[in-house]
Amino acid sequence: MEQLGIPEQDFINTVARALGRSEPLKHAPQRDIVGPPDFWQEDEEIRKHSLELFKKNLEGLSGRVVIAQSAAEVQQQVKTWLTELEAKNVICWDHGDLKELLQPETLGVNVQLWNDGHSSKELIDVAARADVGITWINFGIAYTGSMAVLSGARTGRSVSLLPPTHIGICKRSQIVPTMTSVIKHLVDLRGQGHLPATINFITGPSRTSDIEMDLSIGVHGPYRTWVIVLDEQ
Amino acid sequence: MNKIHQGKTFRERAREALKDDFMRQAVRKAVDTLETRKEEATDALGNWDQWREQGKRIREHAVENLDYYLSQLAANVRNNGGTVYFAPEAKDARQIILEIIKKHGGKHIVKSKSMVTEEIHLNKALIKEGLDVVETDLAEYILQLADEPPSHIVVPSIHKSRDQIAELFSNVAREKIPNDTPSLTAFSRKVLREKFLQADIGITGCNFAIADTGAISLVTNEGNARLTNSLPKVHIAVMGMERLVPSFADLEVLLTLLPRSATGQKLTSYISITNGPKKPEDLDGPDYFYLVILDNGRSRILADTEFRQSLHCIRCGACFNVCPVYRQVGGHSYGSVYGGPIGSVISAFLTNDMERYGGLAYASTLCAACSTVCAVKIPLHDLLLKLRHRYVTHKYTPAAERTVFKLWRTTFQNPKTYRLAIKMAQKAQSPLVNNGYIIKGPPPLSAWTNSRYFPKAAEKTFREQWQQQHH
Numbered sequence: 146m147e148q149l150g151i152p153e154q155d156f157i158n159t160v161a162r163a164l165g166r167s168e169p170l171k172h173a174p175q176r177d178i179v180g181p182p183d184f185w186q187e188d189e190e191i192r193k194h195s196l197e198l199f200k201k202n203l204e205g206l207s208g209r210v211v212i213a214q215s216a217a218e219v220q221q222q223v224k225t226w227l228t229e230l231e232a233k234n235v236i237c238w239d240h241g242d243l244k245e246l247l248q249p250e251t252l253g254v255n256v257q258l259w260n261d262g263h264s265s266k267e268l269i270d271v272a273a274r275a276d277v278g279i280t281w282i283n284f285g286i287a288y289t290g291s292m293a294v295l296s297g298a299r300t301g302r303s304v305s306l307l308p309p310t311h312i313g314i315c316k317r318s319q320i321v322p323t324m325t326s327v328i329k330h331l332v333d334l335r336g337q338g339h340l341p342a343t344i345n346f347i348t349g350p351s352r353t354s355d356i357e358m359d360l361s362i363g364v365h366g367p368y369r370t371w372v373i374v375l376d377e378q
Numbered sequence: 379m380n381k382i383h384q385g386k387t388f389r390e391r392a393r394e395a396l397k398d399d400f401m402r403q404a405v406r407k408a409v410d411t412l413e414t415r416k417e418e419a420t421d422a423l424g425n426w427d428q429w430r431e432q433g434k435r436i437r438e439h440a441v442e443n444l445d446y447y448l449s450q451l452a453a454n455v456r457n458n459g460g461t462v463y464f465a466p467e468a469k470d471a472r473q474i475i476l477e478i479i480k481k482h483g484g485k486h487i488v489k490s491k492s493m494v495t496e497e498i499h500l501n502k503a504l505i506k507e508g509l510d511v512v513e514t515d516l517a518e519y520i521l522q523l524a525d526e527p528p529s530h531i532v533v534p535s536i537h538k539s540r541d542q543i544a545e546l547f548s549n550v551a552r553e554k555i556p557n558d559t560p561s562l563t564a565f566s567r568k569v570l571r572e573k574f575l576q577a578d579i580g581i582t583g584c585n586f587a588i589a590d591t592g593a594i595s596l597v598t599n600e601g602n603a604r605l606t607n608s609l610p611k612v613h614i615a616v617m618g619m620e621r622l623v624p625s626f627a628d629l630e631v632l633l634t635l636l637p638r639s640a641t642g643q644k645l646t647s648y649i650s651i652t653n654g655p656k657k658p659e660d661l662d663g664p665d666y667f668y669l670v671i672l673d674n675g676r677s678r679i680l681a682d683t684e685f686r687q688s689l690h691c692i693r694c695g696a697c698f699n700v701c702p703v704y705r706q707v708g709g710h711s712y713g714s715v716y717g718g719p720i721g722s723v724i725s726a727f728l729t730n731d732m733e734r735y736g737g738l739a740y741a742s743t744l745c746a747a748c749s750t751v752c753a754v755k756i757p758l759h760d761l762l763l764k765l766r767h768r769y770v771t772h773k774y775t776p777a778a779e780r781t782v783f784k785l786w787r788t789t790f791q792n793p794k795t796y797r798l799a800i801k802m803a804q805k806a807q808s809p810l811v812n813n814g815y816i817i818k819g820p821p822p823l824s825a826w827t828n829s830r831y832f833p834k835a836a837e838k839t840f841r842e843q844w845q846q847q848h849h
Binding site: 149150151152153155156157159160161162163164165166169170171172173174176178179180181182184202259260261263264265268269273288289290291296297298301302303306324325328331332335340341342343344345346347348349350351352353354355356357358359361363364365366367 | 534
C-alpha cells in the first residue's frame, strides 16, 4: 500500500518547480488577506435580531421554528409534532442538555438514545427506520437559517440524516449571527485538540432541482427540518 | 464513450447539438433560472465585488504557495488519522483507489457527485473490476443509468427530460414509474437508501480542503455526500491538488461565494467538514479515511504563468450560465469532462492535448460575460484569447485558414496592396451585396457567411472621403 502513487516529496517538488522554486517552501508564507472582508462584522444590530432572523430564514426554506418559553413548552411542542407525524419510533442524541430539557422517556413514543449500549450497526438500523431524529443544535446561524451539529460518541451523524424528520432543539444563547462565530469556535476546538470528526451545517431540508429544474424536497436527507428554541425570559 | 461524443470537433458536435430542441430549451431554462437566482442572492448579500476580490486573493495565495499548503494539509490529515496518497496521473489515482478497495475487501461502492472522479473516469475502471458502483447524486444517478457524461458542473443532467428519466427509472424498477418530480425523487430515494445502507466504501470529491486543519469540506443539497461519509466503513476523498484553502476563516469566504454563485442559495442544504476517520468512540462515520491528491495536468497549468489563475476556479458553474455559446450548444458539445468557458480554458492543459481541445478556445464570442460573473474573478475571456494564440502558434488551425490570414497580413501591411485589395473588393462584391451585407459569399468567405453576414466594403474608402472634404 505504501508505494501507491508517488512519494509525497516528489509530488511537492513537482509543484514547487511549477511555481518556479528550486525547492519547496518550508515556512508559512506571509499573508495580508485572511478570511472574510473587513466590513463583514457581527454588529450589535444583527446580534439583537438573531432569533427572529434565524426563524425567518429557516422558515423561508420550508423549515419550522417554534420559540418556547420553558422546558415544559419544549416537551409539549415535541409531543404535538410527534402526534402530527403519527410517529412511533424516535432516535435521539444521548446529550445532557437535550435530555434535561426534553425528558425523552416522557414523550410517550419509542425512543432510542444514541449511545454505546448498542452496536453501531444496530443504531444505524434504528435511525434508518425511525420516524423522527432529535438532536441538540450546537449553533443556530441567524443569517442563513442553518444549524451546526457536531458529531461525537453520543451525538451520531445519522440522527439528523436518516429519519424523514429532523427536530433540532437549542437555547437562545446558541443562536449566533453568522458563520463567523461558529468558525471561531471550531478554531478554538482545534487548538484544544477537540475538533469532532465531522461538523455538519444543515440549512433546511434535503433538496434537488435535478429534474427539469423543478424543486423537490427530501432526496436523501430529511424532508422536514423543524426547530425549537428555548427562550427563557 | 457514447453517442454524445460523436463528431470529432467542437464544431461538428455543436452542429448535432443544435438539432436537439429539447436539450436547448432545457439548458436555456436552467441557466436563466440559475443566473436570475444568483443575481438576487448576490444583491441581497451586498458588496459582492469585494467578496469576489477576497475570494480571488485567497485562492491566489493558496495556489501561489501550493507546495507549502499541500505539505501542511498532508501532515494534518495524517495527524487526524487519515492516509494521504499522491497521484501524478489519472491512472495512478484509479490504481490507488482500486488498491484501497481491495485492501478492505470492498464490494459495494457509493459515490457522491464529484467532477474529479469524472475526470479520471473512475466508474468505468471500478466496474471493469466487477465492483458494484452507484452514483448517488440524483442527476449523476440518472446519467449513470443513461450512460452519459455530465453536461453542466452544477446541474449535470439538465439535458434530460422527465420522460426520459421516468423511462430510465422504470427500467430499473421493472414497473412503470410516473414522470412527476415527487414520484421520481421518491423512487431514487428508496433505491439509493438501500445502496447507502449496504455500501462498504464511500467515494467523494472535495470542494475545499483546509490545510491547517487537515479537513475536507463537501457541499451538497441532497445529502448524498453526508450519507457517503457517514455510513460506509471506508471513506475515500479525491481532490484536485489545487482545491484547498489555508485556514478555516478562508473557508467561510468560499462558502459565501460558492452556493450563491452556483444556485443563488445562501448556503446549500448540507455542508460537511470532515476531519479524517471517526473518533474511536464514535458509533457512526468511517473507520478509515483516505485522501487522494491528484495532479493530472494541474502542474502544467501551474507552471504556465499566463494560465495559472485558471486554477483559482471553485467550480461554481456561473460562467456556464451566462455563456451565449454554452446556452446554445449545451455541455456535451465540448467533448470534455469540463465544458463551458472554464472547461474551454483548462481542458487542453489537463489532457495535454492542445490539438484536440485547444480549439475550444473558439467556443466563445469573447463577450466577457464569464469573466464578469466569475466568483473569483478569473479573466476567462482573456485566457480564451490567449489560448487561441497558442492554438495558432502550434499551427493547429486549418491550412486554408492559415493561408488566408497570411495573405491578409501581406496585403494589409503595405498601403499599395491594401488600396488595390479594397478597390478589387468594391468591384467584386457588387453581385453579392444585399442590403449592405454579403449574405452568401464564395469560399473562403463562405466560412464566414455561412453563419454571419459580412459587411460590404464601403462605396468610398475613408481616404477618398477625407481627400474630397479637405483638399
